[in-house]
Amino acid sequence: MLSIHQMNTYKPLNVAFTHGVGTWLHTTDGRKILDALGGIAVSGLGHAHPKLTKAIAEQAGRLIHTSNLVNIPEQAALADKLCALAAMENAFFCNSGAEANECAIKIARLYGHQRGIANPQIIVMERAWHGRTLATLAATGSRKAQAGFEPLVTGFIRVPYNDLDAIKTIAAHNHDVVAVLSEVLQGEGGIVAARTDYLRELRAFCTEKDWLLMIDEVQSGIGRTGKWFAHQWAGIVPDVMPLAKGLGSGVPIGACLAHGKAATVFKPGNHGTTFGGGPLVSVAALRTLQIMEEEGLLANATAMGNVVADGLKATLAGVAGVVEVRGQGLMLGLELNRPCGEIVEMALEDGLLTNVTQDCVIRILPPLIINEAEAHEMVKRLSTVVKRFLAKASGISIQAA
Numbered sequence: 118m119l120s121i122h123q124m125n126t127y128k129p130l131n132v133a134f135t136h137g138v139g140t141w142l143h144t145t146d147g148r149k150i151l152d153a154l155g156g157i158a159v160s161g162l163g164h165a166h167p168k169l170t171k172a173i174a175e176q177a178g179r180l181i182h183t184s185n186l187v188n189i190p191e192q193a194a195l196a197d198k199l200c201a202l203a204a205m206e207n208a209f210f211c212n213s214g215a216e217a218n219e220c221a222i223k224i225a226r227l228y229g230h231q232r233g234i235a236n237p238q239i240i241v242m243e244r245a246w247h248g249r250t251l252a253t254l255a256a257t258g259s260r261k262a263q264a265g266f267e268p269l270v271t272g273f274i275r276v277p278y279n280d281l282d283a284i285k286t287i288a289a290h291n292h293d294v295v296a297v298l299s300e301v302l303q304g305e306g307g308i309v310a311a312r313t314d315y316l317r318e319l320r321a322f323c324t325e326k327d328w329l330l331m332i333d334e335v336q337s338g339i340g341r342t343g344k345w346f347a348h349q350w351a352g353i354v355p356d357v358m359p360l361a362k363g364l365g366s367g368v369p370i371g372a373c374l375a376h377g378k379a380a381t382v383f384k385p386g387n388h389g390t391t392f393g394g395g396p397l398v399s400v401a402a403l404r405t406l407q408i409m410e411e412e413g414l415l416a417n418a419t420a421m422g423n424v425v426a427d428g429l430k431a432t433l434a435g436v437a438g439v440v441e442v443r444g445q446g447l448m449l450g451l452e453l454n455r456p457c458g459e460i461v462e463m464a465l466e467d468g469l470l471t472n473v474t475q476d477c478v479i480r481i482l483p484p485l486i487i488n489e490a491e492a493h494e495m496v497k498r499l500s501t502v503v504k505r506f507l508a509k510a511s512g513i514s515i516q517a518a
């Protein structure tokens with residue numbers, strides 16, 4: 118329960134955890150919960166990973182914060198590492214996904230102004246999620262999230278997802294467009310993938326128009342889908358890439374990476390942050406990436422993602438009410454044919470932490486370290502609760518009829 122002194126922004130589940138070990142969380146009343154949420158695609162290394170814990174503790178004992186007014190070698194090393202993994206050129210570090218997207222939006226606007234466009238516009242997608250700051254809220258495609266916060270920041274043009282013709286139609290009459298901002302696998306939007314052919318054509322079209330292609334990998338990045346970044350499945354390289362969630366394994370850090378023309382837009386004074394990319398968070402992120410390599414977590418995300426997805430498909434085959442299992446790696450969605458928010462509490466009773474997005478999509482984002490036995494256990498617990506929910510829901514509708 119929230120204290121009366123906590124602002125009324127969340128309706129948390131009636132549970133709290135004292136500690137975690139790997140893919141498991143321990144409740145204050147002594148229960149063990151299997152984590153299919155991963156702190157919302159954050160805790161890729163699971164909980165209390167010994168190598169990460171050690172690195173963070175050692176760095177905290179040396180130096181936590183200095184500021185961007187001095188050199189931060191740990192941040193430089195992280196930038197080098199991320200750019201190598203992403204084939205990008207440079208990085209700005211911040212503290213959240215919304216801030217990483219703010220940085221992308223500012224790059225796009227300044228890029229436009231530098232090219233003589235006084236009123237630069239960014240194309241964004243229906244059902245997109247980019248954050249809750251004022252600019253990213255305007256870029257986000259959720260009226261529910263926006264309602265009441267008007268006037269919204271202007272400069273965004275919304276199009277349907279996976280629809281290049283809609284973008285080309287805008288390009289034909291609007292000469293103020295400077296960028297396209299999109300996820301390649303929508304998370305909050307319900308685990309919806311962009312088609313590979315669409316992404317490749319969009320990449321070519323942005324290049325042709327001199328627009329920046331800005332791929333928001335805040336949720337899908339850092340190995341979640343089985344590649345470092347989800348767009349790499351399509352073999353494309355974006356001009357700008359916001360990152361956050363999994364980057365620091367729970368230590369708050371975001372980044373905005375840039376490539377080509379986008380990499381030379383900012384000059385000193387254009388953007389900044391007090392906390393971003395400090396020694397502690399940079400070490401946490403760099404060590405996260407190294408541990409992911411040492412432990413082969415990209416391959417594990419693909420393999421365990423297949424175990425979970427195939428397992429759910431098999432156990433739920435033919436069950437009325439189950440629409441689809443979709444996604445990639447360990448970013449999966451299970452869509453039901455009815456709103457199923459209440460399944461989150463039912464699952465918790467059964468020892469499973471999960472989440473529902475877009476009312477009908479159960480979202481599965483476990484730690485990337487999950488092992489095969491745990492993946493099977495996740496399938497068992499999830500399919501059981503889905504069947505229990507659907508039986509209950511259809512019982513009610515029969516009674517109602």
Ligand SMILES: *Cc1c(COP(=O)(O)O)cnc(C)c1O
Nearest residue numbers: 213214215246247248304335336
């Ligand atoms: C979560 C998310 C954000 C916002 O990140 P915050 O850290 O909550 O500000 C932005 N984009 C995508 C794709 C996300 O999933």
